[in-house]
Amino acid sequence: MRVSVVLVLLLGACTMLGLVRVRAEGSDAPRGVALGFVFDPKAECEPRCEHGGVCVRNNTCFCSGGYEGETCQYASCFPKCKNGGECLRPGKCRCPPGFGGRYCHKVTCEGGCWNRGECTAVNGVVKCICPSSWTGSRCEQAFCPQGCRNGGVCVAPGICNCPDGWVGGACHTAVCSLPCVNGGKCVSPNTCRCRSSFSGSRCHERKTLH
Numbered sequence: 001m002r003v004s005v006v007l008v009l010l011l012g013a014c015t016m017l018g019l020v021r022v023r024a025e026g027s028d029a030p031r032g033v034a035l036g037f038v039f040d041p042k043a044e045c046e047p048r049c050e051h052g053g054v055c056v057r058n059n060t061c062f063c064s065g066g067y068e069g070e071t072c073q074y075a076s077c078f079p080k081c082k083n084g085g086e087c088l089r090p091g092k093c094r095c096p097p098g099f100g101g102r103y104c105h106k107v108t109c110e111g112g113c114w115n116r117g118e119c120t121a122v123n124g125v126v127k128c129i130c131p132s133s134w135t136g137s138r139c140e141q142a143f144c145p146q147g148c149r150n151g152g153v154c155v156a157p158g159i160c161n162c163p164d165g166w167v168g169g170a171c172h173t174a175v176c177s178l179p180c181v182n183g184g185k186c187v188s189p190n191t192c193r194c195r196s197s198f199s200g201s202r203c204h205e206r207k208t209l210h
């Protein structure tokens with residue numbers, strides 16, 4: 001790479017000064033020579049120079065713009081491909097998963113981040129950072145910090161959708177359509193737990209003591 005950079009500078013300078021002359025095959029024109037830099041028209045490069053590179057000395061390629069390497073085998077991208085992107089051809093990067101943009105400089109979360117989640121790279125891993133009330137890989141899932149019990153489903157941040165017979169923020173309160181009386185407690189839908197001296201579906205019957 002360093003050789004080709006030096007050559008680019010030298011060739012550029014020499015071309016401007018008209019010092020480099022490329023002799024056509026079989027021509028008797030004088031060999032192009034410039035200031036200690038020899039463009040050898042008989043030079044052989046093996047393997048051959050690729051991507052339009054010119055063999056200027058034995059095994060020394062002068063690469064055309066956008067390529068570099070011993071035989072000009074590598075495309076070069078400027079700006080360089082970021083985040084482990086690979087330069088496919090000049091100015092065209094192939095980005096690893098999770099990165100996008102012309103130079104792989106943008107972070108992209110597949111499917112996006114919902115509910116104002118933010119797509120961020122953490123140690124090379126791209127993921128959605130969700131606001132506290134949302135969760136899931138795309139922040140698509142509402143988060144109920146209180147939990148949803150008894151088969152309830154969290155449908156919005158902090159909001160449980162409760163099955164029939166249950167109410168409350170976490171679906172933790174049973175509903176007895178006919179209230180429990182005499183200190184009985186509604187412990188599950190339409191089920192009263194009675195104090196020891198009462199019985200019946202609503203604890204409405206006083207036990208007879210013998």
Ligand SMILES: *[C@@H]1O[C@H](CO)[C@@H](O)[C@H](O)[C@H]1NC(C)=O
Nearest residue numbers: 040042043044045057058059
């Ligand atoms: C370049 O290589 C060819 C073939 O290997 C050789 O004949 C020639 O002398 C070399 N030229 C220089 C300048 O070393």
